[in-house]
Amino acid sequence: MNCVKCKTKAVIGLPRHNAAFCKPCFNEFVHDQVSRAIKAERMFGRADRILVAVSGGKDSLALWDVLLKLGYHADALYVDLGIPGYSAKSREEVERYADRVAKPCHATLLIHTVQEEEGAGIRELADLINRPTCSACGTIKRYQFNRAAVEQDYDVMATGHNLDDEAARLLGNVLHWQDDYLDKQSPSLPASVEGFAKKVKPLYRLTERELAAYAVLNRIDYIVEECPMAKGSKLLLYKEVLNRLETESPGTKQRFYWGFLEKQAKARPVPTSMAEKDQATLRPCATCGQPTTAETCSYCKMMARAKAGIPR
Amino acid sequence: MDAFLRLTPDASRKNHRLPLPPEEAYDLAMKIQLSHPERQVEIKGPKRVRELLRDLNLVAEAHLVIRGDDLVTEDEMLKDTDEVEVRPVISGGSVVRRKG
Ligand code: SF4
Ligand SMILES: [Zn+2]
Ligand SMILES: [Zn+2]
Numbered sequence: 364m365n366c367v368k369c370k371t372k373a374v375i376g377l378p379r380h381n382a383a384f385c386k387p388c389f390n391e392f393v394h395d396q397v398s399r400a401i402k403a404e405r406m407f408g409r410a411d412r413i414l415v416a417v418s419g420g421k422d423s424l425a426l427w428d429v430l431l432k433l434g435y436h437a438d439a440l441y442v443d444l445g446i447p448g449y450s451a452k453s454r455e456e457v458e459r460y461a462d463r464v465a466k467p468c469h470a471t472l473l474i475h476t477v478q479e480e481e482g483a484g485i486r487e488l489a490d491l492i493n494r495p496t497c498s499a500c501g502t503i504k505r506y507q508f509n510r511a512a513v514e515q516d517y518d519v520m521a522t523g524h525n526l527d528d529e530a531a532r533l534l535g536n537v538l539h540w541q542d543d544y545l546d547k548q549s550p551s552l553p554a555s556v557e558g559f560a561k562k563v564k565p566l567y568r569l570t571e572r573e574l575a576a577y578a579v580l581n582r583i584d585y586i587v588e589e590c591p592m593a594k595g596s597k598l599l600l601y602k603e604v605l606n607r608l609e610t611e612s613p614g615t616k617q618r619f620y621w622g623f624l625e626k627q628a629k630a631r632p633v634p635t636s637m638a639e640k641d642q643a644t645l646r647p648c649a650t651c652g653q654p655t656t657a658e659t660c661s662y663c664k665m666m667a668r669a670k671a672g673i674p675r
Numbered sequence: 676m677d678a679f680l681r682l683t684p685d686a687s688r689k690n691h692r693l694p695l696p697p698e699e700a701y702d703l704a705m706k707i708q709l710s711h712p713e714r715q716v717e718i719k720g721p722k723r724v725r726e727l728l729r730d731l732n733l734v735a736e737a738h739l740v741i742r743g744d745d746l747v748t749e750d751e752m753l754k755d756t757d758e759v760e761v762r763p764v765i766s767g768g769s770v771v772r773r774k775g
Contacts, residue, residue, distance in 0.1 A: 364748040374746045383748065420766060527765070575739050575764035576746055587710065589766040602765050606736040 375576050378613035386580050393577050396568040397429045404551035406563040407435070411518035414560075415439040416508050417472075419453025421578040421585040422523030424460050426566055428583055430521070431468045437521070439465070440511050442504050443476040445484025446590065453586045460583060473515075475507045481666065491672035492665055496592045499665065505559070506662035510653060512560035524550075524564040527571040530620040531601035549624070559654075570616065571602075705753050707731075708760040720757065725749040728761070737765050 364373040366385035373383035377392075384392055400406065407413055413430060417423040417439040430437040441457045444450050454474075461472035478484050481503065483491070489499035512520045529548065536544045550564040566574065578585050593599070608615045647653065648660035655661070704717040707727070718727065724740050724747055740747045741760045753759060 364750045373748055376748050376750075421764075422766075570736075571766070572736060572739065572764045575762065579739060579741060579744075579746060579762075582744075587762065593766065599765065603734075603737070606734050606765070609736045610734050 374580065375573075377573070379570070379609070379617060381613075389576070389580065393425075393569060393573065394429055394433060397426075397565050398433065400550065400565045400568050401563075404549070404563065406521075406551050406565060407519045409435070411436070412516065413437040414473075414508070414512050414515075414517040414520045416504075416520065416522045417441050417457050418523070418589075419456040419586045420523070420589050421575050421583070421587075422525050422528075422566060422571070424456070424523075424583050424585050425574045425577045426521060426523045427460070427470075428464065428581065429577075430565070431465065431470060436470075438471045438473065438517070440473040440475065440508060442507055443474060443478070444500060444503075444590075445476070445478040446486060446592070447484075449586075449588075449590055450484075453590075456584055456586050464583075473511060475511070477503060480507075481669070483669070488665075488669050492668045494665075497596075500592070502661055502665055506653070506660070509559045513653070517560065519561040519563055520559075521563050521565055523566055523574075525566045525569055525571050525574055526616055526620060527602050527605065528598075529564070529567050530605055530616040531598050533620055533623055534601045534605065535597060545623075545627070549627070567620070568617075703755040705755050706758040708758070710761075710763055720755040721752050723749070724751050724753060727753060727759075731761065733761060738763055 364376055364383045365371065366373045366388050367382045368388040368391075369385060371385045374386050375389055376383040382392075413435055415423065415427045415430065415437050417427055418441070423439075427437060427439050439457075439461070441454060443454050457472065461470075465472060477488070481488060485500050485503065486496055488503075489496040492499065508520055511517070529550070533545075533548060535541075536548070550567040552559075552562045554561040569577075577583075605616055605619075644656045645654045646656075648655045648663055649658050650663040650667075651660060653660050653662075657664075659667075705720045705722070707716050707718055709716060709731070718730065722730070725735070727740070728735050728738060728749075735749060739762045740749075741762055742753075742757060747753070747759070
């Protein structure tokens, strides 16, 4: 198999593009896909300060790397969840990357340690308030990323969601006809939606396999075994099904998700109407001052319940 | 017994009387590192990457095949002396293709 651009030996074949690339041409392909995403969805500009949510997995580290290589001003935030056997290792990968690549590019790694700030690891916190770990985790991560973005004046928050993530989520939402969620599946959500900082997903044009390949080829060490709490999740099943379809009929995932985005863009200019709707109902949380639709935000409510449950 | 071991040749053939060059020795097989759960299996080569994945019931779209520090494409031929890693790319789990 030879590179379709320069005819040297290829390192990866991309059936969905009917292409194969050598390492330099593959890197160019990845950078180009991210640039296109940034432009098409008006994610951010050269002058903007970006906060990347990193987990130690391939997607978020690859995202940070691509943004730095493209010359954007991108810092990162890592939330240490205190999950035994996972958090220490993923934190190590993030710190290693930050020292080796990000620091020389004058980019900063911010770290939020749940055990220190919230008083217990995520699993203990979830137990205390009787909620599934992933739901408590979602509340904390959303809150802390948003707080960091708003308090430290970042223009936009970027996450490592890729084509597989978005296609799997779309499949789940369609299977259950979760219309409300469909509105929030855009790769670029304006600042006021949910009362949060502007959120973008610059990797929505790249598959998980391409991002893993990017990490391997560019010697970015990442944690292959991701969070143990994810096991058995429905999203994994949807990804599995989509990948079977993709292998038999390349291009299925992108036709599904990008096709949805096109239809949605034609149907209605959702973001503006949603932004207005949100702004009308938002007010500052009575406890912490962050935007919320209720008296107290869901993070403060959760922490109050957890504190009541923590024996003194 | 591990199902994959059946893919390596009969152990009795090790006692072949003629001396053989190392690459062609009958007890040599490529070493494959797998995840979920982590394990190593040996499979008799030569074999193309595409066929290796098929034999292991793994979906190509959900895996990368890595030899040393390099990626290998699906049309590449693997030899008995090769050591490769088949790495799942899906966060949190591997994708196993159903037989048939
Ligand atoms: S799998 Fe659950 S607990 Fe683990 S990082 Fe994701 S949301 Fe948090
Ligand atoms: Zn090339
Ligand atoms: Zn609050």
